[in-house]
Amino acid sequence: MLSAQELAKLIRSKDLSPVELMEETLQRIEAVNPVLNAFVSVRADQAMREARSIVERLASSQETGLLVGIPIGVKDLEDVKGMVTSFGSVPYKNNIAQRDSIQVARLKAAGAIVVGKTNTPEFGFTGFTKNMLYGVTRNPWNTERTPGGSSGGSAAAVAGGMVPIATGSDAGGSIRIPASYSGCFGLKTSFGRIPRGPFPLLQTHPIWCMGPLTRTVKDAALYLDCVSGYNASDPYSLPSPEHSFLKCLEDIPTDLRIAFSPTLGYARVQKDVMSLVEKAAKRFEEMGHIVESWEGSLPDVGETWSKIFNCELYSQLHQDLDKNREEMGKTLVNSLDQVKSFSMEDHIEAQKVWTELNQIMGDLFERFDLLLTPTMPTEAFASKGPPPAEIDGHPIPILGAVAFTYPFNLSGHPAATVPVGLTKNGLPAGLQIIGPRQRDDLVLQASHAYEKIRPWDDHWPSIG
Numbered sequence: 001m002l003s004a005q006e007l008a009k010l011i012r013s014k015d016l017s018p019v020e021l022m023e024e025t026l027q028r029i030e031a032v033n034p035v036l037n038a039f040v041s042v043r044a045d046q047a048m049r050e051a052r053s054i055v056e057r058l059a060s061s062q063e064t065g066l067l068v069g070i071p072i073g074v075k076d077l078e079d080v081k082g083m084v085t086s087f088g089s090v091p092y093k094n095n096i097a098q099r100d101s102i103q104v105a106r107l108k109a110a111g112a113i114v115v116g117k118t119n120t121p122e123f124g125f126t127g128f129t130k131n132m133l134y135g136v137t138r139n140p141w142n143t144e145r146t147p148g149g150s151s152g153g154s155a156a157a158v159a160g161g162m163v164p165i166a167t168g169s170d171a172g173g174s175i176r177i178p179a180s181y182s183g184c185f186g187l188k189t190s191f192g193r194i195p196r197g198p199f200p201l202l203q204t205h206p207i208w209c210m211g212p213l214t215r216t217v218k219d220a221a222l223y224l225d226c227v228s229g230y231n232a233s234d235p236y237s238l239p240s241p242e243h244s245f246l247k248c249l250e251d252i253p254t255d256l257r258i259a260f261s262p263t264l265g266y267a268r269v270q271k272d273v274m275s276l277v278e279k280a281a282k283r284f285e286e287m288g289h290i291v292e293s294w295e296g297s298l299p300d301v302g303e304t305w306s307k308i309f310n311c312e313l314y315s316q317l318h319q320d321l322d323k324n325r326e327e328m329g330k331t332l333v334n335s336l337d338q339v340k341s342f343s344m345e346d347h348i349e350a351q352k353v354w355t356e357l358n359q360i361m362g363d364l365f366e367r368f369d370l371l372l373t374p375t376m377p378t379e380a381f382a383s384k385g386p387p388p389a390e391i392d393g394h395p396i397p398i399l400g401a402v403a404f405t406y407p408f409n410l411s412g413h414p415a416a417t418v419p420v421g422l423t424k425n426g427l428p429a430g431l432q433i434i435g436p437r438q439r440d441d442l443v444l445q446a447s448h449a450y451e452k453i454r455p456w457d458d459h460w461p462s463i464g
Contacts, residue, residue, distance in 0.1 A: 001460055004070045004164040004219045005246075008111075011069040014058060018069030018113075022051040025071040025115060029162050032463055035143060038156035040076055040134045041083060042116035047071065050113045065111030066226055072107060073157045073166035076117040077124055077150070080104050083114075088122040088131035091324035102195040102231050103167060103210050110226035118153030118166055123313055125332045127177050127402050128385045129153055132329065138383045139182060140461040141427050145380040148178030154213045155182035160463055164215055165223060171208040171309055173405025176417040179213055180375035180430030183419045183456065185447065187211045187220050188405075190438045191412040192238040194224070195231035201315060205308045206236060207409040217418075217448040221245040224440065238438065245444055252445035256289040259368040265297020267403035268391045270378045273429045277374045280420040280431040283453055284372070284446075294371065298360060298407050302399040304353040305406045307342060314339040354410060361411045365436045370446055373404045375417040375430035404432055414440045416447045419456045 002010075010016035026044050033039050054069045079085050079097035086092045100108065108114065119137045121129050129137035129152025137152045139145040140160040147156040154166030155178030168175040170188040179186025194210035196203070212223040222245075229240035260281045262274060269277075285291045314321075314336045325333045364371060377400065381388050387401035399406065408415045414437070417430035431450070435443040 001161050001164070001215060003216045004067060004214065005216070005222055007164060008066065008068050008070055011054075011058070012064060018051040018054045019048070021069060022047055022071060022113065025163060029115070032160050032162060035138065035463065036140060036156045036160050037135055037137045038118055038153045038160060038162060039073065039116045040086070040119045040153065043083060043114065047113050047115050054111065065109060066222055067107065068111030070112045070165060071115045071163045072112045073116060073118040073154055073163045074104055074114055075151050075154050075167050075169060076120050077169055078104060078167055080114050080117065083117055086133055088120045088133055090133050090327040091320070093133055102197060102233060103227050106227040107167070112165070115163060118151070118157050120151065120153060121149045122329050122332055123317070124150035124169065124171065124174055125313070125329070125335075126150065126385070127173065127387060128381070128383070129178075130384055136383050139380050140463050141183065142380070142425070144383060145427065146181065146383045146385070148181035148380060150174040151213060152178045155179055155184050155186070158182070158184050158213050158215060159461060161460060165219055166213050167210070168213050169208060169210050170409065171312070172305060172409050173402050175211045175213060176375050176405050176415060176430070176432060177402060180417045181380035181428060183428030183460070184213050184215065185217055185220055185416065185418060186213050187416045187440070187443070188408065188414065189224070190238070190414045190440050192234070192236040193414070193438070193440055194227050195229070195234035195237035198233040202235070203312055203315070205312055206412055207305070207308060208312065209409070217444060217451050218246065218249065221249050221444050221448075241441070243441070245441055248441055249445060249448045252442075252449050253369070254288060256284070256369045256446070257367065258284050258289050258291045258370045258372060259294035259364060260291055260372045261294040261296075262374065264373060264404060264407070266300065267377055268394055268396055268400065269374050270391050270423070272423045273374060273377065273379060276421045276423070276429045277431050280418075280450070280454070281372050283450060287449060287453065291372070294364065294368070296360065296364065299353060299356050301353055301357055301407050301410050302397070304350045305410050306399070307346065307350060308410070310335050310339050311342060357407065357411050361413065370442065371434040373432045373434070375404060375432040377401060377403050379423045379425060379427040379429060408434055412437055414438070414443045416443050418447050418450050420454070
């Protein structure tokens with residue numbers, strides 16, 4: 001499977017027709033999607049028309065974008081004009097988007113062609129992908145297992161060879177969880193790096209980020225070059241970076257000081273996952289960097305993060321919640337109902353936890369340039385759930401199954417996951433690379449450096 005960058009280069013040189021690429025893409029989706037259920041809707045006719053239009057532009061030497069002719073999937077929490085944005089929820093099954101999201105509009109402007117929408121748990125609420133509208137999405141490495149969530153459809157579409165790039169969003173691990181479980185590269189960007197929305201109601205808590213799921217780090221850097229930069233619809237959006245993420249990918253500093261934390265002070269990790277992650281961390285020493293065990297720990301931010309996440313969802317859904325509750329998942333509805341009792345005292349306590357986390361992370365990045373952890377404590381679990389309640393025979397709390405991802409949504413730091421190998425059951429595991437705020441470039445550089453000495457792009461599951 002070629003990367004998006006390689007495919008775009010072939011299209012620009014006219015060694016590959018975007019029409020041929022789209023035909024192959026649609027054939028692959030037709031063959032594999034009935035097994036994986038990654039795509040919930042496909043705009044085949046429109047995608048073919050857009051591919052033909054690109055052929056005409058290339059023939060007349062018109063300007064083409066960085067992603068010219070590249071087929072992409074869009075997570076079904078995000079708008080594509082003229083397509084249903086269902087949020088994986090039955091009451092919204094006919095919710096046709098009137099315009100593109102900022103991210104989708106920028107991807108289209110770069111020449112990408114939206115093939116369809118990818119499955120997600122209802123409103124991105126869980127770390128595995130299942131909903132009452134479209135059913136269960138399955139992992140290409142083992143169809144009895146989940147690809148993760150909430151960007152599970154996007155991860156399955158990339159790992160399953162249907163598209164080279166798919167969009168994701170991440171409020172507690174929703175890019176990194178499925179990327180780790182599915183053997184992709186996934187990046188949760190710094191808060192504001194990719195503008196969100198436009199939304200009917202602006203979000204208030206800085207935890208929800210956009211980002212890519214890709215086959216290679218280069219494709220993710222290329223993606224960021226296309227979608228980063230300020231937009232007035234999102235007051236938190238950051239200015240465009242001074243340099244191309246792709247062009248500076250090789251410029252990783254020497255002698256980086258890298259912290260490695262196998263548990264963050266509280267997590268339990270599956271033994272063979274930990275073994276793979278520890279070997280991956282040592283690779284950075286082989287590159288000449290200094291890797292040191294971090295003896296610190298993070299506070300228990302799970303309850304605070306959960307309340308903030310639920311508050312954001314409630315703000316989106318409160319007007320229609322009573323009308324729609326019978327058609328929505330019970331666990332989701334119960335969680336949203338609990339938001340009503342969120343008091344000023346609760347808000348102050350959340351601020352205290354947030355402040356403590358910020359101080360610890362600030363101190364850590366005074367000493368270190370990067371932080372490494374496992375991405376997920378386990379390999380992918382059953383496709384229909386539930387998440388594991390124990391690891392190697394030891395019980396874990398409910399958020400223990402995603403112990404390493406949500407803290408960095410609360411802290412706002414960029415975090416990526418790179419594949420580090422397969423467990424004894426033949427399932428992918430991931431290493432999480434966390435950088436200082438707004439240092440997405442450094443996280444990408446470190447990920448790319450690891451990818452170069454531990455290539456994975458030639459190793460994908462055989463399905464279809």
